Amino acid sequence: xxxxxxxVILIGLYIVLAASFNLIIGYGGLISIAHPIFYAIGAYxxxxxSRDYGFPIPLxxxxxxxxxLVASIMVALPSLRVSGDYLLIASIGFQLGLIEVFKNASWTxxxxxxxNIPAALSASVPREVYVAIVVVVAALAALLVRAIAxxxxxxxxxxxxxxxxxxxxxxxxxxxxxxxxxxxxxxxxGFAGAFYAHYFRFVAPEQFDILQSSVVLTMVxxxxxxxxxxxxxxxxxxxxLPQAITFLNLPPAVLGPLQGLLFTGLVLVFMFVRPQGLVSxxxxxxxxxxxxxxxxx
Amino acid sequence: xxSFDIVAQILWTSFATSSYFxxxxxxxxxxxxxxxxxxxxxxxxxTVAFYAAYTCVALWGLPGWVGFAAALAASIILAIxxxxxxxxxxxxxRADQIFVFIFTLIVSxxxxxxxxxxxxxxxxxxFPSLFWPVTLVGNVAVSQWDIPAxxxxxSSVVVLFGFLRFTRTGQxxxxxxxxxxxxxxxxxxxxxxxxxxMLTAAVLVALGMFLYGTRAQVQPTTAIDLMxxxxxxxxxxxxxxxxxAALTAVVLGVVQNSSVLFIPSEWQGFLLYLFLxxxxxxxxxxxxxxxxxxxxRKTVAPDLVGAGSQES
Numbered sequence: 001x002x003x004x005x006x007x008v009i010l011i012g013l014y015i016v017l018a019a020s021f022n023l024i025i026g027y028g029g030l031i032s033i034a035h036p037i038f039y040a041i042g043a044y045x046x047x048x049x050s051r052d053y054g055f056p057i058p059l060x061x062x063x064x065x066x067x068x069l070v071a072s073i074m075v076a077l078p079s080l081r082v083s084g085d086y087l088l089i090a091s092i093g094f095q096l097g098l099i100e101v102f103k104n105a106s107w108t109x110x111x112x113x114x115x116n117i118p119a120a121l122s123a124s125v126p127r128e129v130y131v132a133i134v135v136v137v138a139a140l141a142a143l144l145v146r147a148i149a150x151x152x153x154x155x156x157x158x159x160x161x162x163x164x165x166x167x168x169x170x171x172x173x174x175x176x177x178x179x180x181x182x183x184x185x186x187x188x189x190g191f192a193g194a195f196y197a198h199y200f201r202f203v204a205p206e207q208f209d210i211l212q213s214s215v216v217l218t219m220v221x222x223x224x225x226x227x228x229x230x231x232x233x234x235x236x237x238x239x240x241l242p243q244a245i246t247f248l249n250l251p252p253a254v255l256g257p258l259q260g261l262l263f264t265g266l267v268l269v270f271m272f273v274r275p276q277g278l279v280s281x282x283x284x285x286x287x288x289x290x291x292x293x294x295x296x297x
Numbered sequence: 298x299x300s301f302d303i304v305a306q307i308l309w310t311s312f313a314t315s316s317y318f319x320x321x322x323x324x325x326x327x328x329x330x331x332x333x334x335x336x337x338x339x340x341x342x343x344t345v346a347f348y349a350a351y352t353c354v355a356l357w358g359l360p361g362w363v364g365f366a367a368a369l370a371a372s373i374i375l376a377i378x379x380x381x382x383x384x385x386x387x388x389x390x391r392a393d394q395i396f397v398f399i400f401t402l403i404v405s406x407x408x409x410x411x412x413x414x415x416x417x418x419x420x421x422x423x424f425p426s427l428f429w430p431v432t433l434v435g436n437v438a439v440s441q442w443d444i445p446a447x448x449x450x451x452s453s454v455v456v457l458f459g460f461l462r463f464t465r466t467g468q469x470x471x472x473x474x475x476x477x478x479x480x481x482x483x484x485x486x487x488x489x490x491x492x493x494x495m496l497t498a499a500v501l502v503a504l505g506m507f508l509y510g511t512r513a514q515v516q517p518t519t520a521i522d523l524m525x526x527x528x529x530x531x532x533x534x535x536x537x538x539x540x541x542a543a544l545t546a547v548v549l550g551v552v553q554n555s556s557v558l559f560i561p562s563e564w565q566g567f568l569l570y571l572f573l574x575x576x577x578x579x580x581x582x583x584x585x586x587x588x589x590x591x592x593x594r595k596t597v598a599p600d601l602v603g604a605g606s607q608e609s
Binding site: 025078086089090092093094096100103210211214217221253254258264265267268272 | 335386390392393394395396398399400402403404406407409410411413414417418521522525528529532563564566567570571573574577578
């Protein structure tokens, strides 16, 4: 049962990651694949503050989220002032550079990872409580992204994505909007990272490398970019499928690459055969019945 | 204690080993300049080139030149597949740049995972030994690998320059890089030029990866790490500036290898990412060199306005 809880919690956390990544690349139109590093920053920051500095866990998790937010602004602001392409390169460099730091610094546990992270809930609290909390957080994250995308901010993001020149000509600050979108998505990822650290109680640098980037990317692309429930479907499917493969009892040397091929192969197939993903993005601002009745009268 | 000999040795070895970085940077910069694509799939081309050579030489015992031919063929075939079935399709669909990048990243990862399945994750080399006979020049050890490697890199740069400057295809590449639509109006087949660019990059990649595989160990994910070097060199050298990218690759290679004199070796990898980040923040347009003075005859433009008024 512990295994099932772990899978459900992982699915919940990946829903948060996929939904927040969809906000960045889908709705924001920003080119970045370094989402896992903000997940890592939230995890490591919360873990270090709670274990080594005695922060209460909720405060440590909030601090981890804020540190991820600040880090994302540090990455996005200088690169987006130049052009969107530079955000991609800066984010890859930031991700790989920070992983090198995590691998070599003693205060992060080094390549062996950071252990003995305090648990979010005491041992007497049933695991089902943590599962319920993560499921609620995942649902709220998906709904938050939906609310943003369907509201005034989302309309502005769509305008910026479709024609940045016209957007700027109307007096709107495209760079500020891009940085804001990137920061919000990264903060959500940091929040998920903090949850991960305090449930699994162990974080290691290789958990947040380029492979993780392709996992989250797959969930968004296969699930359906720029749709609310696409990343949710993608996260559920692409967390459940590898678990199914583990029951084949293949040796680890074959299992890892096979899982990787499954993820990447799915992305390639969907990109060319069904680019809109499993859940295609519908019309975001379809006229409401009231609105259309008013128009007809 | 740092002596002149130690510094000279490190500088020479760094310079020699930057030869393959020059080739990787040139390949990436060329595709970015002409095809306007961040070709992360170059990592896939690098991986197949290495493992083709490794299979022929290390596994089947064939001579080194056969291994190189196999590396070249594998790299070219994959370049054709990527261009014809990938980039061309995405161009036809007017895909967003994010999709083009995702495609190139995923291709490099697919090839890496395939290589892991087939060859495992153990570090491999093309030849059984990484050690080459050494000759002392002064007090600097020059291995039998160094001179040919530097020669290959320099020759490649010269040949590429000549190709772009003096051949029809090369001139078309420059035209397409400047303005693809205008080049098409002049009758240049854009798609063929994009393919030719990818093939040129494939040749550079095969050369570079054969050199790398005879000097260092390679795992399936090594090429993805090496790509960051090519990207950093391209940005710092100035996007669109092939020779800037090549020169920057040499400088970065020397600086990164020489850094072992000043920082612990485990932090050498981190330096590259630091350079990349600094380049994005402070040098987004690359290092600007002073404009070259062109030696042209000065001519005086005729005073057309004055002549017209006199006639009237």
